[in-house]
Amino acid sequence: MYYIVRCPKCGAIQATTSSSELKCKGCGASSAMRREGQWSVEILAEVPDARTAGFMVRKLKMMEAAKK
Ligand SMILES: [Zn+2]
Numbered sequence: 001m002y003y004i005v006r007c008p009k010c011g012a013i014q015a016t017t018s019s020s021e022l023k024c025k026g027c028g029a030s031s032a033m034r035r036e037g038q039w040s041v042e043i044l045a046e047v048p049d050a051r052t053a054g055f056m057v058r059k060l061k062m063m064e065a066a067k068k
Contacts, residue, residue: 002053004045004060007031013044013060015053 002015005022012026022031022041033041044060047053 002047002050003033003043004047004053004056005033006042006044008041013057013064015047015050015057 001019002017003019004013004015006013007022007024007026007029008031009024009029010027012024014025016022016033019033022033023029024031031041033039045056047056
């Protein structure tokens, strides 16, 4: 399972396979994915494979860019 997440530090959207720790590709910060049973980072989507994850990240970044 791939998680599409937003870094709580810099807001960068990215995919990760870890459900315990996010190491941001944008700013390099490590964030715990869960805290006390709750997600502590924003999960934008859960997808089954790397190809879909790449597609979702691109799509979400485009949607984000269109909002501004
Ligand atoms: Zn970041």
